[in-house]
Structures are given as structure tokens and as C-alpha cells.
Amino acid sequence: MQIRVLLQEHPPYAGEGVLCLVVCTSSAKLVSIMVGVLAQAGSFLHMLLGGSVARAAEEVPHAAEEAAHGSGIHVVLKAEEVFNVLGFPITNSLLMTWITMAVLIIFALLFRRKLAMIPGKLQAGVEWLFEGIMNYMTEILESEKLARRFFPLIMTIFLFVLVANELAFLPGIGSIGVDNGHGGLTPLLRAPSADLNLTLALAIISFLTIEIAGVVALGFFKYWGRYVNFTSPVNFVVGIIELLSNVGRLISFSFRLFGNVFAGEVMIVVAMFFVAYLLPVPLMAFEVFVGFIQAVVFAMLTLFFIKLSITDPHESH
Numbered sequence: 001m002q003i004r005v006l007l008q009e010h011p012p013y014a015g016e017g018v019l020c021l022v023v024c025t026s027s028a029k030l031v032s033i034m035v036g037v038l039a040q041a042g043s044f045l046h047m048l049l050g051g052s053v054a055r056a057a058e059e060v061p062h063a064a065e066e067a068a069h070g071s072g073i074h075v076v077l078k079a080e081e082v083f084n085v086l087g088f089p090i091t092n093s094l095l096m097t098w099i100t101m102a103v104l105i106i107f108a109l110l111f112r113r114k115l116a117m118i119p120g121k122l123q124a125g126v127e128w129l130f131e132g133i134m135n136y137m138t139e140i141l142e143s144e145k146l147a148r149r150f151f152p153l154i155m156t157i158f159l160f161v162l163v164a165n166e167l168a169f170l171p172g173i174g175s176i177g178v179d180n181g182h183g184g185l186t187p188l189l190r191a192p193s194a195d196l197n198l199t200l201a202l203a204i205i206s207f208l209t210i211e212i213a214g215v216v217a218l219g220f221f222k223y224w225g226r227y228v229n230f231t232s233p234v235n236f237v238v239g240i241i242e243l244l245s246n247v248g249r250l251i252s253f254s255f256r257l258f259g260n261v262f263a264g265e266v267m268i269v270v271a272m273f274f275v276a277y278l279l280p281v282p283l284m285a286f287e288v289f290v291g292f293i294q295a296v297v298f299a300m301l302t303l304f305f306i307k308l309s310i311t312d313p314h315e316s317h
Helices: 026-060 061-070 092-112 122-143 144-167 196-218 218-222 234-249 249-274 280-310
Strands: 005-006 072-075 081-085 087-092 177-179 186-187
Touching: 087 092, 087 218, 092 122, 122 144, 122 218, 122 280, 144 196, 144 280, 196 218, 196 249, 196 280, 234 249, 234 280
Parallel strands: none
Antiparallel strands: 005 072, 081 087, 177 186
């Protein structure tokens, strides 16, 4: 599902982009591959879910749609297809996902070519940042080996979400588009995190990583013994509750990111509708910060849940 808000009486917003990007030089190739996996997972989920969501959105009563047009703010509750390839829909959020991938991969390749024994300011800054993050992960996981194993995934999620969120504030994102044939505008590019398909794909990747890490570290029966415990009625009920909360991470992961990014877009558009040249500026600056915070939250929660999954339940007590 993708949600778009169009401001018809005023042009859509276009803020200055803030791009905060660092690349793990020792894992550049692995990072590039994992970013590709994220995008392809989002494409696959869009193919599976996008059609049904679009059909459901098209069933909204025409009266409500006309009322939305009359108010000057148009909300479309369906994925917007720019074109299709062999029947596979290519949406504006998917195009933006590919652009985010390209930015990360190109930066990684260019940065790797300029590595030197005597680092410059950029290389020294990146090395300092990555060393700090690696030390933090080692402290959390209590193992340098595990920290090095999960470092590429955690950093890929952080960089991908961060760049995707901040690129959405570049001029032209959401304001340049094509005529949809109904007197409206279909934006050519849209923030990837405003598409629930992408955030759900990221959530599934994090969820599977957490579960697989727990099974590998503790063994299948010992790990799932947390959730299926017949030693006593109380332990059985507690295990079921833990299982439900564990599965609920898919919802919390995906909707937290999606909701924050979409709510920010709606807030800025509404602000532009009423106070077009004053109020949106501080809101855009705040949303730039929110985009960074959401990238940190998604990556850190994945790290913390990995730690919980690989910890022996008896040792945790």
C-alpha cells in the first residue's frame, strides 16, 4: 500500500536534501548485495499486495473522493503505478528505492577507490564512525565475532532507511510527475518509506534474521522452547504471550517507520495548504531529524532483538 497526499491549490513541497552517508569499506560489496535484496523484497511484496490494496482503495465512495477534491487536499490510498514491465507494476516509490540503491552503491565504489594508508578527512571520519559503531555492537552482543557478523546487516538497514528518508526532501521529489489521465498528477518519485510494502519487506528481513540467529545460537528445540513450554500452565501461557509479541514485531517494525514518514508528509502538506511560505520550513527541518531518528531506531531495535534471541533464557534470569 502506498499513500499519497497532493496539494492542488499550492505546489507540493520541495525542501533541501540532507544526505548523511557513510559506507563500510571492508564490507562494501556485501552492503551493496544486501541493499539489492531489500529492494527486490519490496518489489515482490508490492506485486503480491499492491493489487489487492489498490482494488480496495478504488472502492471508496465517489462522494468521499469529491469531498477530498473540494477541500484542496487529495489523499490516494493505493500504490501509484508509473509504468509496468511485462505486467509487473513499477511504482514511484519503487523507482525511488532503486535510486537510493544506486546512491549507496556508487558512493561505496567511489569511496573504496580513494582509500589510502594516510586517510583524508572523509576517510578518517568514516573510520571513526564505524569503529565507534563496531565497539558499541561488540558491547551489546558481548562478542566481537558476532558484532562483525551482524555489522553489515545493521549498517545496511541504517544507511538504506536514512538515505531513503533524506532523499525525499530533495527538490522535485513528489512535485515532478505525469498526468494520470483524470486531471491529477502522479508523482514520478516518492519517499520509499511512505510505501508500506517497503517497510514490511524491511520488517520481514529483520524478523527472519532475528529468528534464524536465535536458532543457530541456541539450537532449534531450545530456542522454540521459549514459546512452547509445557512444564507448567503458567509457563505455557507465558510462552504463548511471548510468541504473539514476537510475531507482533512485524507490525511494529513496519508501521512505526511507515507511520512516521507518512505522517510527516501529511503534516507538511497541510501546513503548506494553510501557511504556504512560513510554517512548512521548521516542519521540514524537524522531519529531516525524524528521518534520521527512524533509521537509528530501526537498526538499533534489530540489534537489540538479535541480542535477546541469542541469549540463553536461563542465563537471562
